[in-house]
Amino acid sequence: MAGIVxxxxxxxxxxxxxxxxxxxxxxxPAAIRRGLLLEEKSVPGLDEDxxxxxxxxxxxxxxxxxxxxxxxxxxxxGSESHPYAVKPSGTVVAEALGIGPEVHIADFEFxxxxxxxxxxxxxxxxxxxxxxYAMGIGADTSQGAPNDALEYSASAGGAAFLFGRQxxxxxxxxxxxxxxxxxxxxxxxxxxxxxxGGRFTGEPAYFRHVTAATRAILDKTGLExxxxxxxxxxxxxxxxxxxxxxxxxxTREQLEVGWIVPTMGNTYSGSSPxxxxxxxxxxxxxxxxxxxxxxxxxxxxxxxxxxxxxxxDRRTRAPTVRSMLEGRRRxxxxxxxxxxxxxxxxxx
Amino acid sequence: xxxPRYWRxxxxxxxxxxxxxxxxxxxxxxxxxxxxxxxGVEFEAxxxxxxxxxxxxxxxxxxxxDLQMEAPYAMAVVETEEGVRLMxxxxxxxxxxxxxxxxVTLEFRLIRKEDHGGILCYGHKxxxxx
Ligand SMILES: [Zn+2]
Numbered sequence: 001m002a003g004i005v006x007x008x009x010x011x012x013x014x015x016x017x018x019x020x021x022x023x024x025x026x027x028x029p030a031a032i033r034r035g036l037l038l039e040e041k042s043v044p045g046l047d048e049d050x051x052x053x054x055x056x057x058x059x060x061x062x063x064x065x066x067x068x069x070x071x072x073x074x075x076x077x078g079s080e081s082h083p084y085a086v087k088p089s090g091t092v093v094a095e096a097l098g099i100g101p102e103v104h105i106a107d108f109e110f111x112x113x114x115x116x117x118x119x120x121x122x123x124x125x126x127x128x129x130x131x132x133y134a135m136g137i138g139a140d141t142s143q144g145a146p147n148d149a150l151e152y153s154a155s156a157g158g159a160a161f162l163f164g165r166q167x168x169x170x171x172x173x174x175x176x177x178x179x180x181x182x183x184x185x186x187x188x189x190x191x192x193x194x195x196x197g198g199r200f201t202g203e204p205a206y207f208r209h210v211t212a213a214t215r216a217i218l219d220k221t222g223l224e225x226x227x228x229x230x231x232x233x234x235x236x237x238x239x240x241x242x243x244x245x246x247x248x249x250x251t252r253e254q255l256e257v258g259w260i261v262p263t264m265g266n267t268y269s270g271s272s273p274x275x276x277x278x279x280x281x282x283x284x285x286x287x288x289x290x291x292x293x294x295x296x297x298x299x300x301x302x303x304x305x306x307x308x309x310x311x312x313d314r315r316t317r318a319p320t321v322r323s324m325l326e327g328r329r330r331x332x333x334x335x336x337x338x339x340x341x342x343x344x345x346x347x348x
Numbered sequence: 349x350x351x352p353r354y355w356r357x358x359x360x361x362x363x364x365x366x367x368x369x370x371x372x373x374x375x376x377x378x379x380x381x382x383x384x385x386x387x388g389v390e391f392e393a394x395x396x397x398x399x400x401x402x403x404x405x406x407x408x409x410x411x412x413x414d415l416q417m418e419a420p421y422a423m424a425v426v427e428t429e430e431g432v433r434l435m436x437x438x439x440x441x442x443x444x445x446x447x448x449x450x451x452v453t454l455e456f457r458l459i460r461k462e463d464h465g466g467i468l469c470y471g472h473k474x475x476x477x478x
Contacts, residue, residue: 051468
């Protein structure tokens with residue numbers, strides 16, 4: 001059976017706390033923490049972008065797989081912050097990973113869902129036998145407008161998944177996608193910050209798509225929520241994934257390991273994929289895992305995975321998500337954060 | 349760093365490709381035609397491990413225009429496990445903490461942006477080991 005043969009994640013080491021951002025705009029930090037369930041978020045350095053995050057995550061995935069990069073026949077990167085408007089992120093990432101030139105590459109975009117989209121296509125090509133190995137990456141260095149609710153969550157990071165048919169660490173049992181035209185969040189060409197439909201981003205967008213995709217994949221597999229050891233839903237803030245999980249019949253315990261948003265923030269295309277990486281860091285053989293992403297515009301991809309007995313040994317070959325969240329960090333002031341995110345304009 | 353030169357250097361910049369001399373086993377980075385140690389001309393392709401140690405370092409306070417936002421930052425000569433020395437920026441730390449003997453890993457980073465909407469130049473920087 002085709003599945004994940006290697007995975008890796010990367011989260012930049014800079015952090016800014018919700019409290020620091022709240023103070024800047026005269027908001028009550030406790031209300032933000034309580035309302036959004038966010039403590040801090042990762043911030044990319046001036047030298048970090050979707051390409052560098054993808055390379056770090058991709059290297060870890062190849063190390064865990066122990067696969068010669070020359071055998072990787074497809075590489076897809078999902079992001080809404082590709083550094084170039086024209087020129088793929090994937091070509092740089094492939095060169096850095098030693099993949100290609102015999103490789104199919106594309107950059108994907110679908111707001112926060114682009115990562116699972118890349119995984120979906122990579123998996124499909126491997127399952128069909130078209131390529132031997134394929135990598136799907138979700139990574140972002142997202143921006144929220146200053147003093148917007150998104151500023152507390154928009155963060156940086158990503159995860160890479162290598163799919164193959166041999167020495168699988170987690171079998172892909174089933175996939176399902178649910179998509180409709182929903183204008184809940186967008187950024188027009190040339191605009192610097194995205195815009196969103198406020199409360200409209202909740203019920204008709206996030207909740208509708210995540211529940212529809214999840215219910216359908218449960219139906220398709222004949223599995224009950226109780227059958228799963230772990231589940232992860234897209235994490236635009238701390239609150240939504242817990243609420244949607246509860247609505248679908250999952251317990252807090254099932255969600256806890258993948259619910260990394262309070263200290264990572266929302267890494268957009270990297271959000272639920274990095275949550276999945278955190279789960280693979282802990283899962284045991286035969287554990288069932290559910291992941292449902294969400295991308296504005298809008299759509300959700302669901303995967304049901306089953307961990308194999310190879311996972312425990314292979315995960316030791318690269319750093320865990322927790323080690324990146326709890327390891328050495330640098331806390332930035334709002335001023336430093338504004339500089340890092342290039343919100344300060346200098347004379348040319 | 350004009351674009352064609354940057355493009356030619358992709359193997360050594362992106363993948364840390366080096367050459368191991370068949371005669372004396374010395375690893376040379378970037379690759380050369382003749383081994384500086386034994387004069388050998390036969391090499392095997394190899395890639396540097398992403399780990400090393402700071403040999404010496406300095407802190408740059410007055411940076412070139414395109415690195416002004418990064419100043420102050422540390423530049424260091426790092427010796428990799430293969431005994432190769434390369435000059436790299438040290439990222440993700442307080443530059444004053446970068447001292448000889450410090451263990452580092454080499455991470456893929458954006459090195460600079462060419463002016464006037466030019467290309468993005470990537471390569472490796474050192475990061476202190478956790
Ligand atoms: Zn020699």
